[in-house]
Amino acid sequence: MSQPITERVEDPDGKRASGRRKIDWAREHMPIVAALREEFEAEQPLAGETIGMAMHVEATTAVLTEALAAGGAEVAITGCNPLSTHDDVSVALDANDLITSYAERGVEDEAYYGAIDAVLSHEPTITIDDGADLVFRVHEEYPELIDSIVGGCEETTTGVHRLRSMDDDGALEYPMFAVNDTPMKRLFDNVHGTGEASLVSIELTTNLSIAGKTVVVGGFGQCGKGVAMKARGMNADVIVTEVEPRQALAAHMEGFRVMPMVEAASEGDIFVTTTGNRDVITRDAFENMQDGAVLSNAGHFDVEIDLETLEDMAENTFEARDGVRGYELPDGRQLNVLAEGRLVNLASPVAEGHPVEVMDQSFAIQAVSAREMVENGEEYGAGVHNVPDELDKEVAEIKLDAEGVEIDELSPEQREYMDSWQHGT
Known part of the structure; x- marks a missing residue:
């Protein structure tokens, strides 16, 4: 005990x-x-x-x-x-x-x-x-x-x-x-909380800028939407990956590029998973990633990035920086995983949530x-x-x-109008 x-x-x-x-x-x-x-x-x-x-x-x-x-x-x-x-x-x-x-x-x-x-x-x-x-x-x-x-x-x-x-x-x-x-x-914590905290933690953990980078966001639920919006506001090029057609369409209509993860892998500088599911970033994506790519998770458990496969692929792993694990691949590329693939906004050594x-x-x-x-x-x-x-x-x-914000209240007539089915056009 x-x-x-x-x-x-x-x-x-x-x-x-x-x-x-x-x-x-x-x-x-x-x-x-x-x-x-x-x-x-x-x-x-x-x-x-x-x-x-x-x-x-x-x-x-x-x-x-x-x-x-x-x-x-x-x-x-x-x-x-x-x-x-x-x-x-x-x-x-x-x-x-x-x-x-x-x-x-x-x-x-x-x-x-x-x-x-x-x-x-x-x-x-x-x-x-x-x-x-x-x-x-x-x-x-x-x-x-x-x-x-x-x-x-x-x-x-x-x-x-x-x-x-x-x-x-x-x-x-x-x-x-x-x-x-x-x-x-959902409308505040997931969007603004996850969006701001994840990107701040990535910047503090790596000491790298978001601006000018290509940020790949895995998933466009409320958390993914928050990360994508905030990254765009920090002058990043943002790609969204999705499995749900309506969420993918929503991301497209918001002006984000949408494509499969294996394609986004070759373009991304920073990856942020936000799905709550496993195996969002796997071998096919690792094989396509650029040298120096930064991988992080803002979903929940440490299963969104397939770290077991990445470990098997790597010739060497080492602490590249406090909170950053470097994976050196046979072709010389280095992929960098933040906070052991756990929640980057909470598990990174500098994270405050x-x-x-x-x-x-x-x-x-x-x-x-x-x-x-x-x-x-x-x-x-x-x-x-x-x-x-x-x-x-x-x-x-x-x-x-x-x-100190005041708002209007419905009048009795307005409330009755909204609650009634008898008012026609």
């Missing part, structure tokens, strides 16, 4: 202070979660609940975690990616009497799943996931916990896809909110969704559920208020 992070790191006090500074900075720039925290502290909607979390443990996640604890919950948390944890943030979280953190950066698979098991030893009544590893672990290894779990929330596109497949097979045995699919998450303001919106949805599960969980059967629209609007209204 894993131990809390404070029992496994040197100089916990020094790390705690560093983590505290990061959390406090993020909290100052997260007005939605801050407003919800005040409400939670006053009303204690999560009192008596135990929340198990598997998330990217960095400063913005910590702000959410502390808000949930302020609402009365006991919280146990670990990472959802072996390279995305900030150890100092984990230590600072663990200093809270209501929070136990098992997250640690750079662990191997056994320790990674051991930490998930440690979270589940707290017998959570609510689960909050990023990638669905926690909910899968419950079903596969701890089915006895299912009866006491009220429900859960899933943050990501990949996790929601996995849960919907599980639901289709009749294997999901408690209700889960698809937080990723709600507008306040999505901008704080973007995560404020996404994590506010997590907070109100957890509250909804506690207050009205009996209304939701086992399976994947959309976040109620009024909760999404609640978060948007708090954000507008924090930004």
Whole structure:
């Protein structure tokens, strides 16, 4: 069984202070979660609940975690990616009497799943996931916990896809909110968060410019669209690859070049996968790539770039730069993989994740969704559920208020007109 992070790191006090500074900075720039925290502290909607979390443990996640604890919950948390944890943030979280953190950066698979098991030893009544590893672990290894779990929330596109497949097979045995699919998450976090954070991390990790390069984006979902738009805004030539005809057409109508990955490979300088699927960049593409090509992933798991095949193809591999693995091929070309093919915006040594303001919106949805599960969980059967629209609007209204933005309201006559089928042309 894993131990809390404070029992496994040197100089916990020094790390705690560093983590505290990061959390406090993020909290100052997260007005939605801050407003919800005040409400939670006053009303204690999560009192008596135990929340198990598997998330990217960095400063913005910590702000959410502390808000949930302020609402009365006991919280146990670990990472959802072996390279995305900030150890100092984990230590600072663990200093809270209501929070136990098992997250640690750079662990191997056994320790990674051991930490998930440690979270589940707290017998959570609510689960909050990023990638669905926690909910899968419950079903596969701890089915006895299912009866006491009220429900859960899933943050990501990949996790929601996995849960919907599980639901289709009749294997999901408690209700889960698809937080990723709600507008306040999908339209801001996926587009602007992934777009900005991925390209910033690529630049910082490589110290190379985006401008003037050809950037190949694998997939044109919301995340891929964000990367493509931001890269174009940074004066890159952008190529999109797709398998879904409507998404490919959308990219074409947005003015991007669209072609198969094997063709794009010969033109690309920088590659960014965003699909949530495996084998997006494979041998045929590697064989066509230019010397010095940079490969990165902004999807979820480290399966989008076929690293096993690339390793087999390479005569030599070496650390070209901190966070950059060079693969030297027999013909002398060098291909460079960032962050071991994991999420470049979180797993790169210099990565900070999505901008704080973007995560404020996404994590506010997590907070109100957890509250909804506690207050009205009996209304939701086992399976994947959309976040109620009024909760999404609640978060948007708090954000507008924090930004000092006022909007119009429908008059009674307008509302009646919109709700009626009896008004003709």
